[in-house]
Amino acid sequence: MISIEGLRKVFRLNxxxxxxxxxxxxxxxxxxxxxxxxxxxxxxxxFVRLLNRLEEPSSGRIxxxxxxxxxLNSKQLRLARQGIGMIFQHFNLLWSRTVExxxxxxxxxxxxxxxxxxxxVQELIDLVGLGGREKAYPSQLSGGQKQRVGIARALxxxxxxxxCDEATSALxxxxxxxxxxxxxxxxxxLGLTIILITHEMHVIRKICNQVAVMEQGRIVxxxxxxxxxxxxxxxxxxxFVQQIMGPSDEEDDITNIIENNADGIILKLQFLGEATNQxxxxxxxxxxxxxxxxxxxxxxxxxxxxxxxxxxxxxxEQEEFDRALSFIQEQTSVEVEVIRDVS
Amino acid sequence: MLAExxxxxxxxxxxxxxxxxxxxxxxxxxxxxxxxxLLGLLLYLTKKDGIWKNKYIYFVVAALVNIFRAIPxxxxxxxxxxxxxxxxxxxxxxxxxLPALIIGSAPFYGRLVEIALNEVEKxxxxxxxxxxxxxxxxxxxxxxxxxxxxxxxGLTVTSIALIGYTAMAGAIGAGGLGNYAxxxxxxxxDFDVVFLCTVIIVIIVFIFQFIGDFITNKLDKR
Numbered sequence: 195m196i197s198i199e200g201l202r203k204v205f206r207l208n209x210x211x212x213x214x215x216x217x218x219x220x221x222x223x224x225x226x227x228x229x230x231x232x233x234x235x236x237x238x239x240x241f242v243r244l245l246n247r248l249e250e251p252s253s254g255r256i257x258x259x260x261x262x263x264x265x266l267n268s269k270q271l272r273l274a275r276q277g278i279g280m281i282f283q284h285f286n287l288l289w290s291r292t293v294e295x296x297x298x299x300x301x302x303x304x305x306x307x308x309x310x311x312x313x314x315v316q317e318l319i320d321l322v323g324l325g326g327r328e329k330a331y332p333s334q335l336s337g338g339q340k341q342r343v344g345i346a347r348a349l350x351x352x353x354x355x356x357x358c359d360e361a362t363s364a365l366x367x368x369x370x371x372x373x374x375x376x377x378x379x380x381x382x383x384l385g386l387t388i389i390l391i392t393h394e395m396h397v398i399r400k401i402c403n404q405v406a407v408m409e410q411g412r413i414v415x416x417x418x419x420x421x422x423x424x425x426x427x428x429x430x431x432x433x434f435v436q437q438i439m440g441p442s443d444e445e446d447d448i449t450n451i452i453e454n455n456a457d458g459i460i461l462k463l464q465f466l467g468e469a470t471n472q473x474x475x476x477x478x479x480x481x482x483x484x485x486x487x488x489x490x491x492x493x494x495x496x497x498x499x500x501x502x503x504x505x506x507x508x509x510x511e512q513e514e515f516d517r518a519l520s521f522i523q524e525q526t527s528v529e530v531e532v533i534r535d536v537s
Numbered sequence: 538m539l540a541e542x543x544x545x546x547x548x549x550x551x552x553x554x555x556x557x558x559x560x561x562x563x564x565x566x567x568x569x570x571x572x573x574x575l576l577g578l579l580l581y582l583t584k585k586d587g588i589w590k591n592k593y594i595y596f597v598v599a600a601l602v603n604i605f606r607a608i609p610x611x612x613x614x615x616x617x618x619x620x621x622x623x624x625x626x627x628x629x630x631x632x633x634x635l636p637a638l639i640i641g642s643a644p645f646y647g648r649l650v651e652i653a654l655n656e657v658e659k660x661x662x663x664x665x666x667x668x669x670x671x672x673x674x675x676x677x678x679x680x681x682x683x684x685x686x687x688x689x690x691g692l693t694v695t696s697i698a699l700i701g702y703t704a705m706a707g708a709i710g711a712g713g714l715g716n717y718a719x720x721x722x723x724x725x726x727d728f729d730v731v732f733l734c735t736v737i738i739v740i741i742v743f744i745f746q747f748i749g750d751f752i753t754n755k756l757d758k759r
Contacts, residue, residue: 205708246667248663248666248667271669272669272670272671273669274669275666275667275668275669276669278667280661280664280667280668282660282664284658285662286658286661286663286664286684287661287664288661288679288683289683289758289759290683290685290756290758291682295636299665299668299678300668302674302678303665303668303669303670303671303674304669331758332758333759334759351668357667483560500632504658
């Protein structure tokens, strides 16, 4: 478990104190994939660097697995860092070393004997899917492969925590997905706690369980990814959610839909978590004598299940429709709203 | 044929002079490399934002480096006469040239080392710190290997300057091709000697440049 209390980092710039991280308190359970999202300058990068004290905190406490990071002396800190993996936006590999030598580097630092080192390196290469590229130099690798080396290197000493500093921001969307899948895989296989900072909501959506939104050094919103997605409170959060769901100009769209589809009833169905897995539409069509027409909708997947909204047009007898409506309300967890009753 | 073109050359002397030039250059390169690396590392580590950030040490080292780089080499040799006499026991011959050669070129190479180290990506050093590396590990496993091509090409440039310095030292009695060209060529108005010595020095410079470039290219995996 990682617990952070009153963490603060103040930079002095032209005789002005600027709090990059301001009184941050947070608890992250073991095995969690915890996302921190914010625009550049929100202090998220400073935050993640405070966790292994690449940046010295001005005040506050950081405890990782009962070890108080903030009070360690430099020797203890070095040892503690061997148990905290970190990956970077620009990979930060040593160009003078081959893939396997890069991965072996943290093992050399930890004083692992050569024979064990070779064995461990091979395991890691298999884990991140770089078989056959052991002797390549970083300059011969693609961005995604470089980040795989970065991940293997970060995992070399079996850390309990993996810090990801914008780990996918320099990668194209497809590679980003592959790397994110690898991270989820590692999280499940090794039970590693992952703290990931990003400015892309897509990344949060795809792999995080918990998310914290940072603005001006503070966490302004925090919670379950699904909750934050469906009920964003702060303006920043709403903007991030829009990155995924598109602008929420639903109001216009609905009037358009209503005008263009003169017949029938129009329903708004809201799916949340588990609900997206239900075969609602086909069940309605089978059980009731109604016709359904999907007008507009978007459903997206998160680690905690999908969520989204669907607008459907229902054509049929009023009686049949009422039965269908009560079926949705009583037998499923889908939220339903009648946008337009029969005119 | 050669005897016709260069009537005043004594070949044993020429071979001897060439050997002395090589000897001075190579020993001086080794010394320069060691002291230059030390100076460069010290500058890099103690600078602002450095790992051993220390204003005073940086100031002193930087001042020494700048002063010794500012003194013209021919004057530096003269200034170092008492020191050389104390250290080597003589002020003549190839060995007597070494202190001046090393003191003259180590600060120059030190600056080149500092520049090379500055080119190492900060992120890589940060990554090493995040892995829990000691400063020693960072120096020997990150800083030096990552800057190796620049360190070698810097040493190549310094070596070539050193070859020039050996010739200057030769003019005041250190031996080598400079010595031979000046005393046996210039002063006797035997310009064939001067010419041949020049040709040999140019060839030596080419050889050093070629070897330096070759090693730099071999090392550079970027």
